[in-house]
Amino acid sequence: MAHDLIIRGGTVVDGTGSPAATADVAVDGDRIVAVGRVEGSARREIDADGLLVTPGFVDIHTHLDAQLAWDPIGSPSCWHGVTSVVMGNCGVTFAPVAAGGAEFLAEMMEAVEDIPATAILDGLPWSWTGYGGYLEALDQMPIGINAGGMVGHCAVRMAVMGERALDVDPAPAEDVAAMAALVDEAMAAGALGFSTSRTFLHKVPDGRHVPGTYAADDEMYAFGDVLGRHGRGVFESAPRFEADDDKLGVTRHELHVLAEISRRTGRPVTFGLAQSNRKPDLWRQILEILATELAQGGTVRPQTTCRSIGLVLGITHRTPWDRAPSWQALQDLDLPDRLNAIAAADRRAVLLAEADQQTVDAEAVVLLWPENPNYRHGASDTLAAEARRRGATPAEAFLDFSIETAGLGMLNYPILNQDFAAVEAMLSDDNVLLGLADAGAHVGQIMDAGQPSWTLGHWARDRDFFTIEEAIRRMTGDTAGLFGLTGRGQLRPGAYADVNVIDLDRVGVGAPRWVNDFPGGAGRLIQRARGYRHTFVNGHEFMVDGEHTGALAGRVLRSTDAPA
Numbered sequence: 158m159a160h161d162l163i164i165r166g167g168t169v170v171d172g173t174g175s176p177a178a179t180a181d182v183a184v185d186g187d188r189i190v191a192v193g194r195v196e197g198s199a200r201r202e203i204d205a206d207g208l209l210v211t212p213g214f215v216d217i218h219t220h221l222d223a224q225l226a227w228d229p230i231g232s233p234s235c236w237h238g239v240t241s242v243v244m245g246n247c248g249v250t251f252a253p254v255a256a257g258g259a260e261f262l263a264e265m266m267e268a269v270e271d272i273p274a275t276a277i278l279d280g281l282p283w284s285w286t287g288y289g290g291y292l293e294a295l296d297q298m299p300i301g302i303n304a305g306g307m308v309g310h311c312a313v314r315m316a317v318m319g320e321r322a323l324d325v326d327p328a329p330a331e332d333v334a335a336m337a338a339l340v341d342e343a344m345a346a347g348a349l350g351f352s353t354s355r356t357f358l359h360k361v362p363d364g365r366h367v368p369g370t371y372a373a374d375d376e377m378y379a380f381g382d383v384l385g386r387h388g389r390g391v392f393e394s395a396p397r398f399e400a401d402d403d404k405l406g407v408t409r410h411e412l413h414v415l416a417e418i419s420r421r422t423g424r425p426v427t428f429g430l431a432q433s434n435r436k437p438d439l440w441r442q443i444l445e446i447l448a449t450e451l452a453q454g455g456t457v458r459p460q461t462t463c464r465s466i467g468l469v470l471g472i473t474h475r476t477p478w479d480r481a482p483s484w485q486a487l488q489d490l491d492l493p494d495r496l497n498a499i500a501a502a503d504r505r506a507v508l509l510a511e512a513d514q515q516t517v518d519a520e521a522v523v524l525l526w527p528e529n530p531n532y533r534h535g536a537s538d539t540l541a542a543e544a545r546r547r548g549a550t551p552a553e554a555f556l557d558f559s560i561e562t563a564g565l566g567m568l569n570y571p572i573l574n575q576d577f578a579a580v581e582a583m584l585s586d587d588n589v590l591l592g593l594a595d596a597g598a599h600v601g602q603i604m605d606a607g608q609p610s611w612t613l614g615h616w617a618r619d620r621d622f623f624t625i626e627e628a629i630r631r632m633t634g635d636t637a638g639l640f641g642l643t644g645r646g647q648l649r650p651g652a653y654a655d656v657n658v659i660d661l662d663r664v665g666v667g668a669p670r671w672v673n674d675f676p677g678g679a680g681r682l683i684q685r686a687r688g689y690r691h692t693f694v695n696g697h698e699f700m701v702d703g704e705h706t707g708a709l710a711g712r713v714l715r716s717t718d719a720p721a
Contacts, residue, residue, distance in 0.1 A: 160199040161696065164658060167205025171645040172212040172633035174626050184654040187695040187710075192648055205658050208690060209625070212633040213655030214609045217590070218429070218460060219246065220270045220598035222251055222306060223263075227280040227676055230301040230705050233683045234596045237609045237666075240655040240694045241303040241637070241645050242596065242713060247395040248354035248369055250309030251281065252291035253339050259283045262312055265367060269359045270598035273479040276676040289341070289346025293315040295713050302701055303511060303655070305714030307342035307393055310353035310380070314368035322368035323361065327529050330562055331378050340383045347715025349640050350391035350424075352381045353656050355411065359395065367707065370397075374414055378421065385422030389716045391640055393419050394428045396441060400436035408439075412446050412457075417480075419455035422503060425639055429593050430459035431466065432579035433572070440579055444586065449586075458639065460592030461583045462605060463569035463612045464532040467523070469604050469682055470501065471560040472670035477522065477568070483510035492564050499556045512552035519551035524558065527666040532611060533577060540568060567668045581622065590639065591631045600681035604669040607684040614664045614688075623629025625661070642714055642721025652721055654696035657689060664688030 162184040181195035263277040316320035385391040399407040519541035544554035596606040617628035637646025692700040697710035
């Protein structure tokens, strides 16, 4: 009997780290049924000679919780080979929600993750109270990628404590018990774990820190214990780390609590890790402290990025000089009119004069050209260097750059992982995960969802830092395995048919672009990729050469799913 699909003769990289091999992959329905030499025929065959055949990528740090309601393909992740995502990171989720609490959760998400609250309130049905109800609502939405989520500390605290959730004082025991009961309900419904925010960077609109920031250790342990009783789920944290010598004890304590949660529950713990020029040695200190903790047991796996995290600026949406009136006035124009305005001599003279009155560190800002933007930046890639080459001021060079690229050229202001030696050191640590792509978050500020493509093109193909097998494993079997997503992240008989067919020679990214496609016309940054010939989700062809086929075969991922 003919198979539904055979992908023939590709270089199969199965997600386990095993050596690549030329093989066929046969699919029936939503499952892979054979990997190797496949005899017989299929209703459809794809010639993959010279191409990679890999599992779909599994992105474990996203904030697509709301976006999937109005963007079922999960862009821009879908353009970069991602077929499964984990939502609900950093403690901010939309469930559980008490009566009348939707607006607070939406506004908190906007304050923390830069997702417009109006888009969240208008885009979601808000038909639930508990986390299980949110997953059931997601079940009813046609989606193109597989998606599951963790239940967030902020929402849990607000549902139980209301305004008191923002208090600095420890929660009373009865409140902790009530919160743990909500987490228990979420896990029983299939939540992929529990997430919390401890960093002082995350605030609600009135400036107070998000619920859970000051939670006592016993509260943290109580939630971890719920995961332990269920025997599944990941504990994720946006942690509070301090670099100053007199505050390093805060970092030690934070890591001890995370490690202790894992030791006492048997569940894995993960958190974000990045280098910062403001605290250049902190990342190394964290790994050293963590190694000491893990010598006593536990599974705690930091996540880092494959490149710098940077604020993306451009004539399309935001520039470094927007404090000045003439620059602010550009925001009222569409892109063609902006380009005309900055080319007009009289308007340009005013813009440059106002720019001269502002301090912008052009040595720290990097140019991203529309094709093959360079994220491995050096001194020659900065706006200051470009200005020197042109014999112009930085503002003048930016205006010329914008005109020459028809507004598609962007600026990147790296704020984390600026030091590539540190990035290499973190990526060299087998315990460190590839994560923090933040798809769906900070939509008007950063664009890191293209990390899978840059990992393949830069770290594996161009620099041979990773073998292709290891790069694929890091983005598939490793990430899926952490969250217990059985049947995802590997090419093997019985696994779900989430498959990429990739032209490795062509893999790359374009510069971020500004589009206004959120509800109400709100804007965001996106980033396209090239080199992905076919992407399948649950056996259905989802993307072809970066274009959506119309298929929406994604499923809600639950920790209660039966092993595949």
